[in-house]
Amino acid sequence: MKKIGLTLLTAFVGGAMALGAYKVIESKYSDNMSFEDKQKVYFTSNKSTPIVSSTGSLDFTEAAAAVTPAVVYIRTTYSNESQGNSKQDRFEQMFGDMFGQSPGARAPQMASGSGVIISNDGYIVTNNHVVEKADKITVATNDHRQFEAKVIGTDPNTDLALIKINATDLPIVKLGNSDEVRVGEWVLAVGNPFNLTSTVTAGIVSAKGRNINIIGNDDNGDDSNPFGRTSNQNRRKANKAIESFIQTDAAINPGNSGGALVNTKGELVGINAAIASHTGSYEGYGFAIPVNLAKKVLNDIKKYGNVKRGFVGVSFVELNPDAAQKLGISNTVGLYVDSLVEGGGAAAAGLKKGDIINKVEGTTVYESSDLQERVGRLQPGDKINLTVLRDGKEKNFAVTLKADATPATNRTAAVSKSAEELFNKLGASFQPLTPAQKSKFHVNSGVFVTQVREGRMFDSLEIPVGSIITSINKLPINSVTDIDKVITNLRNGNLVVSGYYPDGTNFNNRFQIQ
The missing domain is CATH 2.30.42.10 (PDZ domain)
Structure with a gap:
């Protein structure tokens, strides 16, 4: 009897030690894992009832229930400068008094879109055109919590962006395989059209590999151009666009941008991005970025700060x-x-x-x-x-x-007193220095600028991609966390950014946060 008790005790202790070791290893290596690998760990350790394809009975309740908690509402705020070229601005400049304000004294503009949580530590995928040039990004989760988000990086060439909120243990949508999507199969679109949160619509995949020439072309609102974004902001598009959209007749509308397109197993197969419409609202077809393309883009942004193409x-x-x-x-x-x-x-x-x-x-x-x-x-x-x-x-x-011999330099941003907003206002993405970079620039600390977003601080200071930031306000910088600490404790809104240009010339640039 004693032997049995001893055996059980030994087994229990051994199991506890193994579990503890696993958690330590998981924590240590989690930051270096791809989003797909992190999800494999998550879904392996969080067993749930598998979702059975509902194609036969057309019952989508299980898939909708699994996905809806992980689709977020994104609200963005834009300064008057960011909105200066939009049709809405020109209309308000002419008829501002009709809205209870005089021309030239307009309040900051606002827009909305959707996003999908893909990692339980707060990483969210959305469209670039949802967050581009935003001064403030607010994320509302399905359980009515609100967070301010920072832009980790963007890729205008695919209209994708990776943002992050400071939260843990979040629900996530399982990444699927867009190569396995078949024309004619049922899909669900989950997002926040017209500010109506957590909206689910159903349809079928109408086509794959659609190139509609919307990335890299201006949305002019013309009836001759039926393809429009699914947010209420007109955006400047990027060159070298990659378009291979999944076309669906699931109803999506303004506000669905960045939302989820999922199969009947509740797996993410696309990120909703555009609609075919002459009116700006749903007229029959929507377009989503394939998730297999998104995986590569998002992992690159997280690891490098930009996309290695x-x-x-x-x-x-x-x-x-x-x-x-x-x-x-x-x-x-x-x-x-x-x-x-x-x-x-x-x-x-x-x-x-x-x-x-x-x-x-x-x-x-x-x-x-x-x-x-x-x-x-x-x-x-x-x-x-x-x-x-x-x-x-x-x-x-x-x-x-x-x-690419001439890598693109992107841009974006934010404005207020929180760390997330100020980080966005810097308008740049970073990665730690490698030993070779430290040796080249003869520095012991620093971060490498991987992306600069238009109209923001680094763009104004003319600090280009490839520069090294060694200190901010005389405090050494080795990581994004160090940057967060510095900008959270600003005095009088002054920033002194020190480092080296790509050619090795040093700089000390001052900037006043408004």
Whole structure:
């Protein structure tokens, strides 16, 4: 009997020690894990009843119940300067007294959108156009708690942004696999249209790989341009856009931007971003960014502060009967290689002008998005297999993606007295210095500027991407946490930012927080 008791006690103690060790290891390595790996740990250690596909009975209650708690309402505030080019501003400048205020004395503008919690320690994915140029970002969770959020980083090329709130043990939406999404399957859109929080709509996937040319083009509100954002803000778009939208007829409207598109298992397959509409409201189709593309973008932003993007190094013409006729060729499907970047991956692999890219990783290429979305998931140095038609015969090439020679410098922001707002007002993203960078600049502390967002402090101070920040207000800076501590304890709103430009020239720049 004593032996049995001793055995049970030993087993209990051993189990407790193993669990404790696991928790220590989990805590230590959590910050370096991808969002997908963190979710695997979360869903492994938090067993719940699996959600069964409801396609057969058209009962979406289980999926809706699983997703709704992790979709948040995002409210953004914009200064008058940020809104200076919008149609609404021009209207109010002419007719401000109709709104109880005189022209030139307008209150800050506000907008709203949605976001999806993807990590239980407060990371939220939304659209870039939801938070771009915002002076203040407020997140309201489904259980009616409110937090101020800071922008970790943005990617205008995919219209994605990663923001963070200071919270723990949050509900999350499970990341799915957008490659497995099939045309005709049921999906749910969850978001906050027209400020109506926690709204769920259902529809089917109408198409995949849609390129609607909205990223990189201005929303002009014209009837000739039926594609619009699903927030109530017009935005400047980025170049080098990657569009491969999932098209759905689930009803989405202004305010749904950044919300979840999920399958009937409650898995996130897309981030809602745009609608096809002549009126600005739902007219039949919505468009979502595939989650497999979002995973890469968000993990890069969290790890590096910006997106490490590889490039094939070709310009091409998307083939159709009209394009083929102009080029004098018979092929009407694929991408006609118009030119190659000197020293680029495609040129190094042996592609030539006049080749027709007809497969990527063995899958037929019908549109430019078929290639761009696959490349958009990869890093510089990764290989991608392309099949081309040359002289009527197929040839296979393994192309090593090269880094962009002229990386984009993005921008965004915030304004008030909280750490989150002031961090956003800096308008930059950072990562710790590597030993090599410390050696190059001969410093013992510092952070590397990975992103600068337009119209904010770092942009005004002309501190570019690639700079090193060694101190703020004479306090050493080694991490984002150090920056938070400094800006939380500002005196008179003065900031003195010290460091080195990319060429090694040192600087001491002053800025007054308004």
